[in-house]
Amino acid sequence: MALQTCRDSLALVLLPGLFITTMPPKRALWSENDLVAAVQAVQCGRLSTYKAAERYKVPRRTIRNHLQTASLKKSLGRKPLLNDEQEAELVSRIMGFAAIGLPVTPLILRRLVFKFCEKNNIKHPFNQQAKVAGKDWFKNFMKRHPDISRRKAQFMNPARAQKLNKFIVDDHFQRLNDVYDKLDLKTHPEKIYNMDEKGCRLTIHHQRTTSKMKKTGKAESTKENRESWYCHACKQDQETAMRMCYKCSKWYHEECVCLSEEDDDDFECPDCS
Structure with missing residues (x-):
């Protein structure tokens, strides 16, 4: 660790690219309330930009820029890649996936943001070969939304x-x-499926169902079960293979709807098709 003495401050050079200084900041010494008061004073005609900058200690160019953009939010540096509405929607989706047990990994999030920018023609500095958003964007995104936390998946200890x-x-x-x-x-x-036995795929396409049922001889059955299991085509309760419509949940004999055991696709009854 080396010490470097500056004219007005003391700085520590720790590593290449990492520079820590004790020099007091010279930019953005004004608050957002000062900015709002200065802009409103100029808009009402009570003060000029010069007088407002002198009274509220806000740079005149800053007042002029906020008058042009009609924005009263204090911000430094470049604007975020996504606007506030888009980032709020992204945060909502991340929390929604986490609530149902499908947390979004940083890499998946960066890939989705890259695809979103490409699809909506948003200019970005991301790597076109890797096709992912940058790590700096992800780090700044997490800083802007501290309600999102990162956790490492692990076995229960x-x-x-x-x-x-x-x-x-x-x-x-x-x-x-x-x-x-x-x-x-x-x-x-x-509508409830056993994910371990049904083999459902977590995709946006139609999932295959195994809602076929072969009734066996003297199984336990009540009046309600017999009424719900009867074939809605022939109105009979025969002990043959049956299939349930994935839309209306009505049962049909396979021979009544011209299906076989090899047909594993989603079954749609004649009333729903």
Whole structure:
């Protein structure tokens, strides 16, 4: 570590590219309230830009720029790549994915931002070969939105296992109950799939279903089950292979709708097609 004495300050040179100085700042010594008061005084005609700059200690060029842009927000340096509305929507989507157990990794986020800029013709300094947003953009994005935290996925260790208390478990089931209410799953339980056995793919395309059901001889059945399992085409309850429509959840015999066991695509009944 080397010491470097400046005329008015003491600076420490730690590493190449890292320079720490004790010199007091010379820029943006004014507050946002001073800027608002200066701009309003000029707009009302009470003060000129020279007088407003002298009274509120805001540079005259700064007042003039904010008068032209009609912005009263204090900011230094270049503007962010995405505007406030776009970043707010991005934050909302990140939190939404995290709430359902699909956290967004930094690399995925950088790739999505690059694709978004390319699709919407937003000028950016990102690497065209790597096709990802820069690390500096990601770092500044995290600084602008401190409500987003970074966590490393890991197996549960004893310290985390001790935190699995009643409060955390109750909070989990409360969140799960909110999902049930939001998606109306309590009245439509047929929309719930077992991800381990169904093999659903997390894509935007239609997922294959395995909602075929072969009824066996004397299985436990109630009157409600028999009424919901009967074929809506022939109105009979035969013990043959049946298929459920993924839209209306009605059951049909495969022979009534000309299907076979090899047909694994989503089944759509004649009433819904």
